[in-house]
Amino acid sequence: MRPVRIPVTTERKRSVRRAKYGYFLAFTVPALAVYVLFAALPLLNSMYYSLFDTDGEVARFVGLDNYHYLFTNPTTSERFWNALVNNLEFFAIHLLVEVPVGLLLAALLTSGRLRRSTGLYRTLLFIPTTLSVVIVGFIWRLIINPLWGLVDYPLLGNENTALPTISLMSVWQYVGIPMIFLYAALLAVPHDVLEAARVEGAGGWTTFWRIKFPLIAPQFGLIAILTYIWTFNGFDLVFALNGSAPGPNYSTDILGTLFYRTFFGSSGQLADLDLGATVASVIFLIILVITGAYFGLLHRRLRSYEL
Amino acid sequence: MRAFRASVALVAAAAVVLTSGCSPSASGGDSGKVVLTLGSWRTEDLAMWQDEILPAFEKTHPNIDVKFTPTNTNEYNAAIQSQVDGGTGPDLITCRPYDVNRSWIKKGYFEKLDGKPMLGAFDQLALDPWAGDDGSPYCLPTAAVLAGFFYNKDIFTELNLKVPTTQDEFLSVLKAVKDNGKYAPLALGSAESWQLAYNGLYSIGPAYWKGEDGRQGLIKGTKKVTDPDFVAAFDAFDAWKPYLPKGSESLKYADMTQLFALGKAAILPDGSWDINQVAVGNLNVGVFGPPAATAGGERYVQEMPDMAIGISAASKHKAEAETFLAWTATPEFLSLYVNKLPGFFSMGKEPVTYTNKLAQEFADLKQGAKLTPRLGLDRLSAGTPPFDDEVWRVLQLMYTKDMSAQDATAELQKGLSAWYGPQQQK
Numbered sequence: 001m002r003p004v005r006i007p008v009t010t011e012r013k014r015s016v017r018r019a020k021y022g023y024f025l026a027f028t029v030p031a032l033a034v035y036v037l038f039a040a041l042p043l044l045n046s047m048y049y050s051l052f053d054t055d056g057e058v059a060r061f062v063g064l065d066n067y068h069y070l071f072t073n074p075t076t077s078e079r080f081w082n083a084l085v086n087n088l089e090f091f092a093i094h095l096l097v098e099v100p101v102g103l104l105l106a107a108l109l110t111s112g113r114l115r116r117s118t119g120l121y122r123t124l125l126f127i128p129t130t131l132s133v134v135i136v137g138f139i140w141r142l143i144i145n146p147l148w149g150l151v152d153y154p155l156l157g158n159e160n161t162a163l164p165t166i167s168l169m170s171v172w173q174y175v176g177i178p179m180i181f182l183y184a185a186l187l188a189v190p191h192d193v194l195e196a197a198r199v200e201g202a203g204g205w206t207t208f209w210r211i212k213f214p215l216i217a218p219q220f221g222l223i224a225i226l227t228y229i230w231t232f233n234g235f236d237l238v239f240a241l242n243g244s245a246p247g248p249n250y251s252t253d254i255l256g257t258l259f260y261r262t263f264f265g266s267s268g269q270l271a272d273l274d275l276g277a278t279v280a281s282v283i284f285l286i287i288l289v290i291t292g293a294y295f296g297l298l299h300r301r302l303r304s305y306e307l
Numbered sequence: 308m309r310a311f312r313a314s315v316a317l318v319a320a321a322a323v324v325l326t327s328g329c330s331p332s333a334s335g336g337d338s339g340k341v342v343l344t345l346g347s348w349r350t351e352d353l354a355m356w357q358d359e360i361l362p363a364f365e366k367t368h369p370n371i372d373v374k375f376t377p378t379n380t381n382e383y384n385a386a387i388q389s390q391v392d393g394g395t396g397p398d399l400i401t402c403r404p405y406d407v408n409r410s411w412i413k414k415g416y417f418e419k420l421d422g423k424p425m426l427g428a429f430d431q432l433a434l435d436p437w438a439g440d441d442g443s444p445y446c447l448p449t450a451a452v453l454a455g456f457f458y459n460k461d462i463f464t465e466l467n468l469k470v471p472t473t474q475d476e477f478l479s480v481l482k483a484v485k486d487n488g489k490y491a492p493l494a495l496g497s498a499e500s501w502q503l504a505y506n507g508l509y510s511i512g513p514a515y516w517k518g519e520d521g522r523q524g525l526i527k528g529t530k531k532v533t534d535p536d537f538v539a540a541f542d543a544f545d546a547w548k549p550y551l552p553k554g555s556e557s558l559k560y561a562d563m564t565q566l567f568a569l570g571k572a573a574i575l576p577d578g579s580w581d582i583n584q585v586a587v588g589n590l591n592v593g594v595f596g597p598p599a600a601t602a603g604g605e606r607y608v609q610e611m612p613d614m615a616i617g618i619s620a621a622s623k624h625k626a627e628a629e630t631f632l633a634w635t636a637t638p639e640f641l642s643l644y645v646n647k648l649p650g651f652f653s654m655g656k657e658p659v660t661y662t663n664k665l666a667q668e669f670a671d672l673k674q675g676a677k678l679t680p681r682l683g684l685d686r687l688s689a690g691t692p693p694f695d696d697e698v699w700r701v702l703q704l705m706y707t708k709d710m711s712a713q714d715a716t717a718e719l720q721k722g723l724s725a726w727y728g729p730q731q732q733k
Contacts, residue, residue, distance in 0.1 A: 054392075055410075074725065075692040146554020147562055155499055157556020157707055244381065247500050248556070248707050249700060264385045269693045270407055271384040 029187035043284065049277035066278040077276070082250055083258040086163055089161040090254055091231040096176075099224055101171070107208060109179075122183070126176035135169025137240040140169045150168075156241070159251040166252055170237050174230075178223045185216040218302045220231070225294045232287050235260065255283045341627045343373045345616070346390075346397035348383035356649050363643060364634055371627050373399075391416050391621065398622035399631065402446035402615040404436040404680070406689040417445040418618040418625060428636040433654040436612040436680065447632050450644065450651040453579040453669050454609040455509040460591040462490050462573045470595045474511070474543055477598040481550040484573045492550040494572035496558020499705040500699035505611075506576045507547070509681045512540035513607035514600040518550035518679035526686050528729025532720040533713075539600070541712035543717035545705055556707045579669045580650040586665055594665055596672040606676040612654065670679055697722045 053062045059104055071077050109118055128136065144151040155165045165212075189212050197207050235256025238246050244261045246252040261269065263276025298306070345356075356375035364373060376397055376446040384407055390396040391414075400416060401406045411417065420426060421443050426434065429448055437446035458470065466487055471477040484492035497503055516522070516536045524530030531537075551568065552558065567575040568587050575585065586592050599606050616635060618628045634640055642652040642660070649663035652670055661667040683695035701715040723730045 071723075073691060075722070141559070144557075146557060146564065147552065147566060152554065154554040154557035157554070157558075158709070204550070216375060236409050243499070245500070245696060245699065247700070248703050265407070266381075266693075269696055270410060270689060271388060273385065273388065 002077050046249045046277040047281045047284075048154065049274060050281045052274055054274055055167035066274050067282070070275060070278050070282070079253065079258060080279070080282075081252065083253045083255050086252065087232055087234070087254040089163055090167050090170075090234060091228055094171060094227050094231050095224060097168070098171040098175050098179050099220075099227060102175050102223070103182050103220070105175070106181040106182035106186055107212070109183055122180070125179055126242060128173045131173065133236040134240045136169060137237055139173075141241060157248060159248050160243075162248060162252045166238060166241060169241075170234070173237075178227070180214060180221050181217060185219040186212060218299070221294075221299055221302050225291060225299075228290060228294075229287055231284065255279070255286075259283060318670075334464060340370055340372045341624050343371060343399060343622075343628055343631060344376050344397035345373055345399040345401070345631075346387060347375065347377040347401040347614075348380040348382075349401075349614075350377040351377060352648070353377055355666060358473075360640070360643060361370040363639070364631065368630060368634070371631065373631055377521040387416075388414075391619065391685075396619050396620065396621055396677050398619050398624055398628045400435050400446075400617050400619050401449075402617050404612045404615070405685045408437050408446065408615075408617075409689070410440065412445050413440040416617070417619055418620050418622075420444045420447065420617075423629070423633075425633040425636040428655045430656055432678075433612070436685070437615045437617070440686075446617035447636055448612060448614055448615045448654040450648070451610050451633060451654050452613050452651060453672065454506050454611070455577070455579065455594050455596050455669060455672055456510075457488075457567060457577055457581075457585050458593050458595060459567070459570060459573050460593045461570070463593075466573075469519065470593070473600045473602050473604070474514070474546070474600055475602075478546055481547070481574070487551055491552040491566060491572040492574065493547055493552070494563040494575040495547065495551055496555045496560075496563050497551075497703050498557050498559045498562075500703040502542075502560050502563075502576075502578075503702040503706070504683070504695070504698045506578055508540065508544045508698065509683070510576060510609050511543055511597045512537075512682065513609065513677075513679045514597060514604065515540035515543060516682075517605070518607045518677045522679060522682055522685070525682070526729065528727075528731075531730070532716045532723065538712050538716050541705070541715055543600075544584055544702065545712055548706060567719050578650070579652065579666070582650040582663060582665045582669075592665065594668040594672065596676060608676040608678055609681060610652075610673065610678040611680050613651065645702065687723065689726065690724070692722045694719065694723055694727075 050066050051061060051063060051066070052059045053059075054144060069076065070080060075208060108114065109122055141156070143149050144155050146152055146154050153161075155161045193211060194207060197211050202210065232255060233253055238254055238257050239260065240251055242252050242257075244257055244264070244266055246254075246257050259279045262272055262279050265271030320438070353375060361373050361375065361614040365371065383401075384403065386413075387396065387400060391400075391411075396416070400411075402411070402417075404430075425447060426444060433448045434444045435452075437448070438444050462468075462484070463470070466483055468483055469476070471480050481492040484490055495503075495507070513521070513658050516524075516530075516534075521530060521536055525532065528567060552572065558566075563572075564577070564581060564584050566572045568585055570590055574598075577585065596606060596608050616632055618625055618632060622628050635644075636655065636702060638655070638657050638659070641655050641657070645651050645653050645659055645666070646662050649661070649666040650669070653659040659670075661670055681695075683693075683698050686694070687694035698721055701710060701718055705715055720730075
C-alpha cells in the first residue's frame, strides 16, 4: 500500500481503516475459506443429513427421528452409552496422567537442573508425538504380546485392562504436546520474579507452586480442554489396534469408532449414513457444550497476571 | 488490496482444482476408445488388474479401456453409496454378497441381468447371493473363498498323528499335541472376533446345523439359534478352548498366522485367502476340511461367495460394460483370476485347474462335501443388532469370559427376535 496524503483527517482515517480491513481480510480469508470448505460446511451438512432418512430411493425428511432411534433402540442406545462411558474413561486417563506428566516434564526441563541436555530431552520426549499411530499401536502391541512380548498377561484381551492399556499407549505417544505447550509457558515466566523469590528464600517447590504455576494456570486450563476435545475426537489408535468393532465385548469402543462403524458399516452391518451423521452431530454437541461451558464459566476465572 | 485479490484468486483456483480433481474423469477418452471404470474394495489387487488381467481383455477388445478404481475395503460400501447417489459411480460395481447388495438393488444401482447368455456359466446356487428379492440376478459371480484347516505335516509325522475326519478325532489330535507339550495345538486367538466366526464356528458348525438346512431354517424362521443343533455347534467350538495358546485373548489374526508359519503350532483354522501367508519358507503345510460331527457323517465345507460384478444402471456405456462382464464369465478370465489370487475360487460350472498346490487341495475339499456360505450374513444381519456382529461378540465372550453355549445362543436368539420378522412370530 502506497502512503496516501489526504489533508482531511476523517477522510484519511477512513482510508487507513479501509486499508487495515483489507489486510485483515487478506490474511484471514485463505484460512477461513479452507476452514469453511473443509470443516464448517461438512459439519453443517452432516447435521442436515441427520434429519433425513435416505434408506429408500428418495431421501425423506424425518426431523429428529434418527436421534430418537439412536437413544431408544435397545442395541444402538446401549452401544452409544457404552462408547460415551468408555470415552470419558479415555479422557480421564489422559487428564490424570498425560497432563500432569507433561507438566512435570516441562517443570524439569525449565528447572535449570539439566544444564546442557535440555534440548536433547525435549526432542526425545517429543519424538513419539510425531510417529504415526499405526506404528505406535504396532510397536506396543508387539511389546505387550503374550506370545513374543515382554508381558505374559493378555492386557488387550481383558475387558477391564484393554481400555486403560490403549489409553496409556496414547498418553505415551502424546505426552510431548502438553509438555511442549507448558514448557513454552514456563519459559515466558520473567526471570526477575523468580530471582526475587529466590532472594526472599523460596525453594524450588515453593517457587513452582506459588509463582510459576499460577502464572501458567490459563495455559494449563487450555491444555486440559484441548485434551478433552482431542480424546472425544479420538479414533485412530483404537481403530489401528482393534478395528471398527473394538473388543473384547466393545470394551474399547469410543465415540469415534462407534461413528465409523455406524457410518461405514462393517462386514455384517450395513452402512447407515443417516444414523452415522446423527452420531457425528451428537459427538459435536458433546464437545461444543463442554468446551463452551469451560470458556464461559471457568477459563475467565483463571486470572492472567500482567507482568 | 492487491494482496487480498491475489489470495482470493488463489483460494478460488485451489477450489477449482480440488473439485475438478474429485470428479471422475469423463468416460469416452482419446481416439474413440470407451473408458469403463470398475469399482472394487480390493486395493491390493490394483497391480494384478492393471498388469495382468485388463491387458488380456484389452488385447481382444481394443476399443474398450477398463480402469480398475478400488477404494479401501472398510470404506467401500459408503463410498459406492455416496458416489452412485451423487452420480459419479463406476460403470461396473463390485458387489458385496447378500444384504448389502440387496439394499443396493433396491436403490436401483444395477442393471438387471435376466436372460443374458453369460449367466449360463453359473448355476443358481452361485447366482443366489446377488439376486434381488424378485429372484432376478443383478451381478455375475467372480470368486468365492473357502474355510478349512492348515496343518503342519512335519509335526503330524513327528507325533504320529492322522488327519482328523470327525470332531472326536480332531479333539484327540489336539490333545496329543498338547500332551506332547512341544507345540501349540491350535494357532487361534480371540483378539479379532471376526475370525472366530468365519474360520471357527461357521466352518465346523454346518456339520451340526446341517448346512443349508439350518441356515435357511433360521432365515425362514422355522429354526431357532437355541435349537439343539445350533447349541451343539457352539459346544463343538467351545471344546477347542483348552487347546488355545498362551495369552490367546489378545492374539490377533496376524499373530496366529505367524505362530503357525514359524512351525510352532500344529493346526491353524483359517480361510483359503491366507495361503500365501501360511506357506512360507520350507514349512510343510497341508489342508484338511472341517470334521464331520460323527463318524461317517455328512461333510460340509463353507464356501463363501465373496465378490461379483454388476453393471451400474447409471453407466453411459452399458453395451461395453456388458461385453466386459461377459468376458469375466469365460474360463479364460476365471482361470487367470483365481491363479493370480491363490485362495480365491471360481464359482463357475466349468472346473478350473489351480496351479497353487494348496489352492488345489482346498478346491478338492469341495468334492463330496455339501457347500454352505457363512451363517450370519444372509438377511439375518440387515437389522439392529446385526446377527453376524453379535456372533463375533458372543464367540469372543465364550473364549474370554467362559460364556456357555446355552447363554451364547440364547443371547443371539434374543437379538434376532428383537427385529427379524420371521423369528418374531413364535
